[in-house]
Amino acid sequence: MAKGSNCSRWVLCSLVKLVFNDAYISTKIHHRQVSPLRRPPTAAIAGRARVPGFGTRVNRVCVRAVISEGDKKKTMVETSKELNESAVESGGWVDVRAVITIRKKMKENLNEKIEDQWEYVVNGMGQGICLQLISDQIDPVTKSGKSIESYVRGWMPKPLSHPHIVAYMANFKVPHDFGCPGAILITNFHGKEFYLTEIVVHGFKEGPIFFPANSWIHSRKDNPESRIIFKNKAYIPSQTPPGIKDLRREDLLSIRGNGKGERKMHDRIYDYAPYNDLGNPDKGEDLARPVLSGEEMPYPRRCRTGRPPTKSEPFSESRIEKPHPVYVPRDETFEEIKQNTFSAGRLKALLHNLIPSIASALSSSDISFKCFSEIDKLYNDGVVLKDEEQNIIDNQFLGNLMRRVLTAGQQLLKYEIPAIIKSDRFVWLRDNEFARQTLAGGQPKQELHLHRMSVEEAIENKRLFILDYHDMLLPFMERMNSLPGRKAYASRTVFVCTRTDYPYAADGLLIWSAIKELVESYVEHFYPEPGLVTSDLELQAWWNEVKNKGHYDKRNEPWWPKLDTKEDLCGILTTMIWIASGQHAAINFGQYPFGGYVPNRPTLMRKLIPHEDEPEYEKFIHNPQRFFLSSLPTQLQATKVMAVQDTLSTHSPDEEYLGQVHHLQSHCNSDHQVQIMFKKFSSKLEEIEKTINARNKDIRLRNRSGAGIPPYELLLPLSGPGVTGRGIPNSVSI
Template sequence: MLAVKPTSTSVKSNFPCDRLSPATSGAGKNGRVKKIHVPSSVSWAKPHGSVRAVISREDKTAKSPSTGTPLKSKDVSGSLPSSSSSSSGGIEVKAVVTIRKKMKEKINEKIEDQWEFFINGIGQGILIQLVSEEVDPVTNWGKSVVSSVRGWLPRPSNHSHIVEYASSFTVPHDFGNPGAILITNLRGKEFYLLEVVIHGNLSWWDLRREDCSSNGEDTMTDLGHKDDDLARPVIGGEQRPYPRRCRTGRPPAKSDRRSESRVEKPHPVYVPRDETFEEIKQNTFSAGRLKALLHNLIPSLAATLSSSDIPFKCFSDIDKLYNDGVLLKDDELNEFGKIPFAGNFMKQVLTVGDRLLKYEIPSIIKRDRFAWLRDNEFARQALAGLNPVNIELLKEFPILSKLDPTVYGPPESAITKELIDQELHRTSVDKAIEEKRLFILDFHDLLLPFIENMNSLPGRKAYASRTVFFYTPTGVLRPIAIELSLPPTPSSPQNKRVYTHGHDATEFWVWKLAKAHVCSSDTGIHQLVNHWGMAVEDPSMPCGVRLVIEDYPYAADGLLIWSAIKEWVESYVQHFYSDPNSINSDVELQAWWDEIKNKGHCDKRNEPWWPKLETKEDLSDILTTMIWVASGQHAAINFGQYPFGGYMPNRPTLMRKLIPREDDADYDKFMLNPQKTFLSSLPTQLQATKIMAVQDTLSTHSPDEEYLGQVNPLHTHWINDQEVLELFNKFSTQLEKIEETIHKRNKDIRLKNRSGAGVPPYELLLPSSGPGVTGRGIPNSISI
């Protein structure tokens, strides 16, 4: 970010400082140098003004004391006097180095810190070197000046974990443009470099275009193992259009020079240090990884010892994961102790007791163990569950496929009008469509082209599903028919079967299996595809649309959040773009939109649905959509993964068997023990516990999470415009009122899709949350 003021220039970039290898830093065998490019062209040849170049890592994790004040940027007129030419003919340059310590330190680390402060204070800990773009003809290296960082500033930080040091050096008049800053850590301990502030006389500055460019875009060329005959198709391009990713700079694969090589264990996946998790979030995530490892390791060992990955034998086996934990036998405990990466801490944990590992009870069964079995709960989750964005209004009959009929068979669905009429009893299909009471989850065309390949995998069986719902006059959604399709074969050109609830025991269990296959399809489509058409335009409504189903918790709460974001964005855009022509004339803004459209989504750049960026309204709509997708929508479809999916029968991530037919060899087994058939069709114990651990981690909020409408006290200086601050405070207040509205809605007994006996209230779009798996909270952005 480049901010220009009349007397100063601020340049910000993110970095910590660690020990780099000689190949990386070019610093010789010590390899403790951090090279920081100054992303502006600054000349100090003639003192025409003052430059304040700030290379900063904004602190996102530090918690400000309740009585403390936010950290302020150092002011030129403060303890650092303005630069002046020295008697030797050079220019005196002042520098301030700000370092952040760990916020939670052990006693020995605090003692080490005191020693580090002493070493740094006498100039033996950190060197700062300013490097010119001009080459010294004697050394053939860039001209440079170096100085030791010494002492503390007279104005210490208000935060105990923030430490500031001062330094000064003299720059010759012929130094030229500064191109980089080298920070050398002379000590063996890594430190977190928060900010470097440099003051010197300014001749001119110019922001270069190449300094603003990214590393470039690329297709998904690193899927699978290119060098192990396990390559996957490239995602991106005409055949498989997909948004571009950022190129990482990894070396090319040996077998395909156009593809990047993968990072394999034990080497960590490279993430730029300025994009890694902050200290608190990393600790939270690491704890989650340990929990996931422990949760997964014991079932893995059990599967290894028994030479097979076994299914759940009864529902009580699943309940034991929450009630009793995992029971460790002596031989399993001994086997675990032999694992090389099981440290002393983990071994000690394992000896605490037999029943060690418990999963938290997911909210879907916390109030009612059998809620997931009911048809109305199956339907309710299409409106207020983990994936409430795929249900559509059914507008015409018959239901038709858009796939090639020569490949996938006749386009007509096997769900006929006569069958629906039979299920509706007191009304007809035509009348239900006219009254907007029929809805559909249609995964047929999305999945059918892939079903043959999916079912060829061992232990994987799937259908392309369609589910039709009826919205009753009492305000409850009810599933009335499920169609499960397989690719056509010569003996079965219409390989489709339709299931209804039925009235006998056999039909009940078959219906339960059909619902499980629908949930598995829904889990696979989750976060990939969105459907629209659940609202109609209505200028009389506050948001300009009227929901087809009034009691649609995701949409009803989402519209409140959307409207608040839109109002905030519109006021913000109006503040900075008061001139109607200012959007078209903003070259940087237009270049930003051009890069999104033509580089980031180049496979779809010619599509007619791209919005234009010509007016303030256009910009407001674009920004509102971006903010909503990264905040509200992501929260609604992400943080419910464990609350809904943590009980595997409710949302199985895969199915291992097809529904038995009358002429199948397994049909007799199904008739003798339908529960065993049902459970053996679901993921095995190992598969289930693995995905439960992943869902638990994905659904967890970090203690330092920043939520929509909130600003970390340390970041309040980001907003120095009083009018913008007032607009933001208004936005925050509006979100607080929305939270109160959602609570009131959840207590309204008339809204059956968000309340009722044993029904978990719909809280996924409540803006605020505490840490952990809460099933609520809208973070400012996606962090995964």
């Protein structure tokens, strides 16, 4: 999918925030499935008040920090009541206060703690953060939104209910005819970025006005432009209040690339580039890779990084090496908890591969599994060195250190038992289980039972499925099988659905229907008139970009849906949300539960089944089990793949699932009707979870329940952390 969004971005944002409520999605859409328009940058808004430089004092500002401990939600309610009661109107002016909430790192090193103390001092002096309220009404003099500014100020603010959440307060004196603020400009004078969760403005007759951000605010030294934060009210372009129309356009420009320059880590810019960085030809010809683009190798575009070309191939982009990070739009990077979880997974993967790597280095060749019990030991005992291998290690000068590492990581050396063999070690051998997992492979020919149906009837009744790798892989088979230790078949596998219960389809349709119902009600709410879809220039430009830039190589295909009606829009959005949520969950989070047992889903085979005239045929006939195990990946190959699958199948503790809203994002939309829609959607998902659990307990549904068969839970909406084989996150995170 293309990245970013240009469609009536506030309207679609509210929907995407409801369904994809990730911390990295702010009032402007910067979701990885859609992408902003590309137009040349425009000048800043005419007549907009200049943001004072560092050290400039604003005479009208009276600022202080008032933060209390305790439950955040209760605190915010009490603070809101107190602030609104304290709003004073005198002489045509109204005292207004803004509470800005910032999230700090949960684990800080000494330097970061010192920097935080300095930030408190700078904020206390009123020289760290500048806020500028922008009215939704036009100033007749400047012809742009009315504005008034103030500095955030506070001395050593106390934490809220979360120790890493801090809040500051700024005071404004606002004219009585200012109108309602529709946006806030925020300028960060600190030397580093900070994470802004939200700004709440108190004192207006409308009550507390929320400006959700959930975004990183860059330092002014990195980018002199102020960030724009809009209030939690969604508008299509034609209904945007006049005072913030220019800001809407300017904010869209700020995340749009122009195909030039190298991206910096603080950027939030989305742009397109072909996959031309898969190889590293500067290190050797054997590391060169073709560019995935054009008629011969059509492929969706990636997020452009703008790195310089390689020296040997100008059309290839140079790769970035560790420890330097790869550019990702700033708000799309892993949150701290998820990054820590991912780092822990890498350590676990390192320990999982440590002993097989040592054994492989001490052996003349990589070691194969000799029997199934050796595979079982990966889960029961972990990976251990043989006595002679341990003696060699002990005789080395690092022997004591290595022994300590292995002792400390003893528990981590064990793999979790995959779901596929928890109840029955050999359930994976059955053909019906093979079909249940819908895997194609080089299976022996099986008798085709159509249960009194002809082939034509099976096709007509949608009961016959063919997973065909033959035509796709056949041109490459000779080259693939010439590689040492790499063998494959160009298989064509036929499946016949003999039972009415097809878990992925049955459960998936429930999730799809719930998403579709939410999208339809949402689209009807914001586009009640048929002509509003075609007249929405942002929406049409967004869809044009998805096709013509995100999928440039396939832009002229006839199968692209049009975007002329509300029905077209509902279909497009439902498909996008389903792909990034339900479909991805069904594909991704079962990798370790089903593929973590190597014989069930080997990622490669090292031998083909021998023909009768080949020397190995006798070995195959004499001991087929041993021959099969020698065909599987080696211990080192297998444990590497298992470690990757374990990492990819793991849910982070801060994962947000379909139908959930994080408590720090509870004010993402002020529209009461939209809130009702989302509550209905959440309730629907709760009902679906009960339905799926009931289906998995129904003994009549043999594809879900039976001896040794793990229940189909991949489309259960909620999950806990870790490898659970269930849970639908709001979006693709890797």
